[in-house]
Structure formats: structure tokens, C-alpha cells
Amino acid sequence: MKTRDRLRIAMQKSGRLTEPALDLLNRCGLSFRQSRDKLFLFGEGEPVDLLLVRDDDIPGLIAQGVCDLGIVGRNVLNEFKLSTTGLEAEPLNEWRPLGFGRCRLSIAVPQELDYEGPQHLEGRRIATSYPGLLGEWLRTHAVKAGVVTLAGSVEIAPKLGTADAICDLVQSGGTLVANQLRETEVLLESEAVLAGPLTLPVDERGDMLELLLKRLDGVIQVRESRLLLLQTSRATLEAVTRLLPGGPQPTLMPVAGQPDQLMLQALCAGEVSWRQLEEIKKAGAREMFVLPVEKMLA
Numbered sequence: 001m002k003t004r005d006r007l008r009i010a011m012q013k014s015g016r017l018t019e020p021a022l023d024l025l026n027r028c029g030l031s032f033r034q035s036r037d038k039l040f041l042f043g044e045g046e047p048v049d050l051l052l053v054r055d056d057d058i059p060g061l062i063a064q065g066v067c068d069l070g071i072v073g074r075n076v077l078n079e080f081k082l083s084t085t086g087l088e089a090e091p092l093n094e095w096r097p098l099g100f101g102r103c104r105l106s107i108a109v110p111q112e113l114d115y116e117g118p119q120h121l122e123g124r125r126i127a128t129s130y131p132g133l134l135g136e137w138l139r140t141h142a143v144k145a146g147v148v149t150l151a152g153s154v155e156i157a158p159k160l161g162t163a164d165a166i167c168d169l170v171q172s173g174g175t176l177v178a179n180q181l182r183e184t185e186v187l188l189e190s191e192a193v194l195a196g197p198l199t200l201p202v203d204e205r206g207d208m209l210e211l212l213l214k215r216l217d218g219v220i221q222v223r224e225s226r227l228l229l230l231q232t233s234r235a236t237l238e239a240v241t242r243l244l245p246g247g248p249q250p251t252l253m254p255v256a257g258q259p260d261q262l263m264l265q266a267l268c269a270g271e272v273s274w275r276q277l278e279e280i281k282k283a284g285a286r287e288m289f290v291l292p293v294e295k296m297l298a
């Protein structure tokens, strides 16, 4: 296959992962010109292009070398890996978890059924769109069950009498409740991931990927972070510091003309609540600011 000098990332054309994936890439400084057919987005600043496809096709496109990377659910990536075990396929790697598209792959049974563990499924039929992941779980638990593969609307199968249980994605659990099903086993915790081959290409694309990974780390690490700024006297510094939400050591700066005062800057791992701020203020802090963090480059 002809080698490319531009990095090509496959992502979902239209679905749950589309908006958050584009937003993440934008935050990494990548922008794209839309082509008329919208299946290929040309990168404007950096040499990175996007291919817009069905999410199920993403791992295969990477394995074939048509794309260098893909943004896809771990559920789809791992199912693909299992479907190609033993074949001469390019092994795929999860380069980064991306923190969106969170869901789980679970087994659910009709609500009225007494479920007492995996053995309950022995000899039963389980409907799923993930035969590889389900098959692996059944083997691990030494359960022999029939796997009924369906492309969608899996939750309806028990009511139709075509299966006794299901194995499908769950997020809020609303679809299970609406179909009188009860979640009994979690097979996989999933989220969108950056997938790619095991090794970086040794050319300009590899350099670009390295840069992209650093930017992604900068964006992902700080996405939930807040920068807390406050002023305190040296006398109350210890009490104030003790109350700071988790994160690296705060930075202290002198305040011009007030030798007794210090400016404190702390990167907090998550949201800082009003309650926490009020407690810190009681301990002696004033002039407090909580700021969102957009980028970080260590």
C-alpha cells in the first residue's frame, strides 16, 4: 500500500461518538475543512485528516492500514480483536482512553427470574451483538450457552421468545427497565478510546502521532480540573492548605507591598464546591477564584 505522509484518523460518521470526538480533536488544535460528501475531512493546520465511517468498520480500517488511528468504543475494539484472534491480522492497541461514550456491556435477564450466578445461564440462549465478548465470558465461567447474534434491538429478544437472556450495552439502564429486564453481570466497562497499531509508523506520521498524544494528555488530564487562586496570610497558610482539594502541591507567590500575605495557586483534580470554598475562606483565605483549565503542557 502507498504510504501517506499525513496522519489519517477514522471516526464515527454520525452517532454518539461524533460530536465529542470532533470536540476533543478541536481542543487538540486540529480543525478540518468539510468535503462535499463529508466522508473525508481534510485537516487545515496540521497534517491530520479524518475518515468518517460506521463505528463497526473502524478497527478493520486500522488493521488494514487504511487509517493510522481510530476513535471507537472499547466494546467495538475488543469485539474486533476477539473476532480476529488466530487470524493474521495487525494487532491493535488502545493508545488512550478518551473519557466519553461511557457505557458497559452487561448480561440481563427477565426481571421475574431468580438469577443465582453464571451457572444460571447454562443451556440457555443469550441474544447479543457482541458474540466474541460474550463467548469469552462464557468460556471463562465454564458456562455452555447458545449465542444468538442480532445486529440491534437485542432487548426485545426475550419477549419474542428467541432468547432467555441478553448481553448488550447499558448506560442509564432505561432500555432494560422499559423491557422488564434486570442487569446481572457486567462483562466490560467501556468508553471511547484512541485505537491504533501496536507501534508508531517510523515517519512524519509517527512524529505527528507523538505530538497528538501529548496534546490529548494535556486536554484529558485537565478537562475535569479547576485552578484555584486565593490570597492568605502566612499565619493561616497551613490551615488553608490542609483544606485544599486533592492535586499537586500548591504554588505560592508573594503579594507586592504586603510581606505578610501570599497568593496561592492550586490545580484541583475535580469540581470545587461552594461548601469547600466556604470552609477554606473560614480558615483564612480571601479573594478566591475557581477557573476552568483548558490546556496543560508540563
Ligand SMILES: Nc1ncnc2c1ncn2[C@@H]1O[C@H](COP(=O)(O)OP(=O)(O)OP(=O)(O)O)[C@@H](O)[C@H]1O
Binding pocket: 012, 013, 014, 015, 016, 017, 053, 054, 055, 056, 072, 073, 074, 075, 076, 101, 102, 103, 169, 170, 171, 172, 190, 191, 192
Ligand atoms: N447508551 C449507549 N448505548 C450504546 N452505546 C453507547 C451508549 N453510550 C455510549 N455508547 C458508545 O457509543 C458507541 C456508538 O454508539 P452508537 O449508538 O452511535 O453506534 P451505532 O448505532 O453502532 O452507530 P454506527 O451507525 O456508526 O454503526 C457505542 O459503541 C458505545 O461504545
Ligand SMILES: O=P(O)(O)OC[C@H]1O[C@H](OP(=O)(O)OP(=O)(O)O)[C@H](O)[C@@H]1O
Binding pocket: 152, 153, 155, 168, 169, 170, 171, 172, 173, 174, 175, 176
Ligand atoms: O441504558 P440505556 O441508557 O437505555 O442505553 C442502552 C441502549 O442504548 C443503545 O441503543 P441505542 O439507543 O443506540 O439504539 P440502537 O441499539 O438501535 O442503536 C444500546 O444498544 C441499548 O439498547
Ligand SMILES: [Mg+2]
Binding pocket: 054, 055, 056
Ligand atoms: Mg455501529
